Amino acid sequence: MALSVNLAQINSAAKGNSDLRETLTGIHLALQSLYAQTGTTPLTKVDASASAFTAPPAPSQLAVSGANGSFNISITTARGAGNASIYQEISSSPQANFASGVTVYPVSTNTSYVLPNPGATLYWRLRSSYNQAQWSSYIVQPGAVSSGLMSSAASGSNLSLNQSNYATVDSIAAGSTATVRVYGSGGVGSSWTSILGNDSRVIASGTILNVAYATNGFVVWDGQKYQLKPQLGQTFPDTWVPVGKVSVIANASGLVLPVIHAVVTGGAIVAYQIVNPGNGLTSAPSLTITDSSGSGATATAVVSAGAVTQVLPGSAGSGYSSTPTVTPSGGVSGGSAGGGGATGNNGGRLYADV
């Protein structure tokens, strides 16, 4: 359709802007002259309301790769008529046929995206449109793409991680050194579970021998074995799993376990005598009662100001000789029984701090 603008319309449109009026008038006159010379319409209207680009463009090309916990998406567009903008709609699914779990990302004219989604494996597809109404057919990325795990180097400083574990760590006396044990809810020798985000894995139990008393440090699982470190650096390998903070307490800390005798009447233990109340106790030591003939007796120690002030008889048991042995162990707050024994040697404690 030929242009039909006249000079009066140009004057009206310019609204007193003489520069604009003169420019438009000059263009108009030049076009009129060209039309007179050639007999052809030099310029036609562009009607924005016309449906010039309603048909969808040819499908664009999609390339998806995964690295460091993110999907990297690159789109190569097939340019349409008039260099019109092409809208792209990306969607993903854990299923190859996109039957369920489909995530549709916001429509955009962008041709590259970085979508963080650590540890995910997804199928990807793309469709294109000029007007977001008529869409091309889907282009599907061949095969599933894994984003991989995000390394700490790629995350912000002091990122909070959903990490926990069900490990128990403690230590027992072993002569001149201590033994540190790492185990699960099934007791010594049972494996434990490490939780990291949605991921979990079972890790073997461990026994660390020849550990010096009064050692402070941290137990970590390095993927192959345990390591006992005096401290953890601000950064450590992503493959390491923190297990527990260690504080092995030796006798040198001032801990003295109590000495307790049992009082036997008719084969049953009816009372306890505190021969030495002990010192430095921060929790009640466990009391184990052994005898050459009797069994079944239990008792509980009460601690105040670092010493045993009372022993509460539980079951009296039966068949006891006149000299059963009462063996205290532990006695350090937050911990399970240490090495214990008649020597009062406490193997130390490992404080879980995870």
Add this chain to the structure above:
Amino acid sequence: MYNLHQQYLDLASGFHVIELRDERGHRHLIQLAIGHDACPACGSVHPKNNLGALDPAAAIQQVTSALNTSQQQMLTYAAKHGLAVK
């Protein structure tokens, strides 16, 4: 029952690592600390001064025996009550 599966020296961390496995694939690690804790600054590990007194074979025997005693008690229980062991 747990048996010795492999053992090696990890020079970087200063551990004599001993891996026990049972017939069901359960693992237990015995680690003899033969080096001092790594220097926080340089990470180097130095040998402890009691290496001559260490008896790895005895340590393996002791830990293995404790694990197997515990496991045997459970297996005895299972046998007594006719339970399948998985």
